[in-house]
Amino acid sequence: MKAAIRAIEYYLPEKAVTTEQLSAEFPEWSVQKIDEKTGIQARHIAGEDECSSDLAVAAAQKLFASGVCAAHDIDYVLLCTQSPDYFLPTTACLIQDRLGIPTSAGALDFNLGCSGFVYGLGLAQGLIESGQAANVLLLTAETYSKFIHPRDRSVRTIFGDAAAATLVSAVEADAPLIGPFVFGTDGRGANNLIVPTGGLRRARTAETAREITDDSGSVRTQDHLFMDGAEIFNFTLKAVPQSVCQLLERSRKTLEEIDLFVFHQANRYMLEHLRRKIKVPQDKFCVAMSHCGNTVSSTIPIALKHAQLEGRLKPGDLTMLVGFGVGYSWAAGLARWV
Amino acid sequence: MDHAQFLAEFQKILENPVDGLKGSERLEDIGWDSLALMSFIAMVDEQLGRELSPRDVSRCETVDDLYQLATNGA
Numbered sequence: 001m002k003a004a005i006r007a008i009e010y011y012l013p014e015k016a017v018t019t020e021q022l023s024a025e026f027p028e029w030s031v032q033k034i035d036e037k038t039g040i041q042a043r044h045i046a047g048e049d050e051c052s053s054d055l056a057v058a059a060a061q062k063l064f065a066s067g068v069c070a071a072h073d074i075d076y077v078l079l080c081t082q083s084p085d086y087f088l089p090t091t092a093c094l095i096q097d098r099l100g101i102p103t104s105a106g107a108l109d110f111n112l113g114c115s116g117f118v119y120g121l122g123l124a125q126g127l128i129e130s131g132q133a134a135n136v137l138l139l140t141a142e143t144y145s146k147f148i149h150p151r152d153r154s155v156r157t158i159f160g161d162a163a164a165a166t167l168v169s170a171v172e173a174d175a176p177l178i179g180p181f182v183f184g185t186d187g188r189g190a191n192n193l194i195v196p197t198g199g200l201r202r203a204r205t206a207e208t209a210r211e212i213t214d215d216s217g218s219v220r221t222q223d224h225l226f227m228d229g230a231e232i233f234n235f236t237l238k239a240v241p242q243s244v245c246q247l248l249e250r251s252r253k254t255l256e257e258i259d260l261f262v263f264h265q266a267n268r269y270m271l272e273h274l275r276r277k278i279k280v281p282q283d284k285f286c287v288a289m290s291h292c293g294n295t296v297s298s299t300i301p302i303a304l305k306h307a308q309l310e311g312r313l314k315p316g317d318l319t320m321l322v323g324f325g326v327g328y329s330w331a332a333g334l335a336r337w338v
Numbered sequence: 339m340d341h342a343q344f345l346a347e348f349q350k351i352l353e354n355p356v357d358g359l360k361g362s363e364r365l366e367d368i369g370w371d372s373l374a375l376m377s378f379i380a381m382v383d384e385q386l387g388r389e390l391s392p393r394d395v396s397r398c399e400t401v402d403d404l405y406q407l408a409t410n411g412a
Contacts, residue, residue: 216372276384
């Protein structure tokens, strides 16, 4: 038995912030400038009472409604999130109950950001091909908007909330349909994308809630998400091309043998630069973020779904998936569409 | 990349190109911001195959400081 991606669905919260709205809030930035750099026209924002579990449940319900599988078929839930409902219990356990997944199923959360979907595929493949599970529900769900200061334009323009539900199942096949993978971790980059307080290392206090305006005019506190965009960009320029080369070597494939490249949808500007640097032809490269922004661990499944709907992904096609970001953490893997 | 070529490439990064850019201009006077910084790192990576540290780029005060950094790593 081999593991394969059987189906993907995703869910975006109702409320959306358009680039026109952001431009009205930040008059020093033109719509054109935001659009040109980010390639994002709208970001969906979770409601005040809407948490990652709510988004993930909605995405999973779409998957079940599509008829590809039912809740009772699922024997393992993997939830990738950095914005869980609670410190404890595990959000995946809440989701098991709400979806009516059998109590015989395994369920766990794992905390990764933009690299999370690729790690999740690796974990799902391991569970399936070692005989521990047959139908893994891989969920990616984030509500980064709750970490973002309303006057921090550096991150408000980019991030959107979303969840994706991916069914990874055991199928009859001779050759592997998922993998190989290459992974990477460099904790030296931890401070470049971080929410400094709110965990147990640093409690939230009146002092950490003090607003600070940075050199570029963005406002945030220690209780909010901070991203050093230039450092992250620099990390990406090193890690992504290297991972692509390592994966091609490990899989004994050439760039030409890959049918579709789906990178984490960080922003259009960064993607375009990476595409040219790695020399991927435009028709083999996915950019699908204008309607939802950078949705962290859900960008790759959302882009895959769009490629499928647009007819760019046919059975038998070989995709290269590359996730990279907060940690720093990165991963690249191959997946054959079935 | 000579100085003239550098200035031509640098103009593309700025939101509002500067008439008669010489190189001595102070970055704070010509619309240099965090997006321009990212574009500059990308331009040097693509045109010169060099990776610059954002911290070093942030220390530059004039266009010519950037030119020095991009071409000499000084």
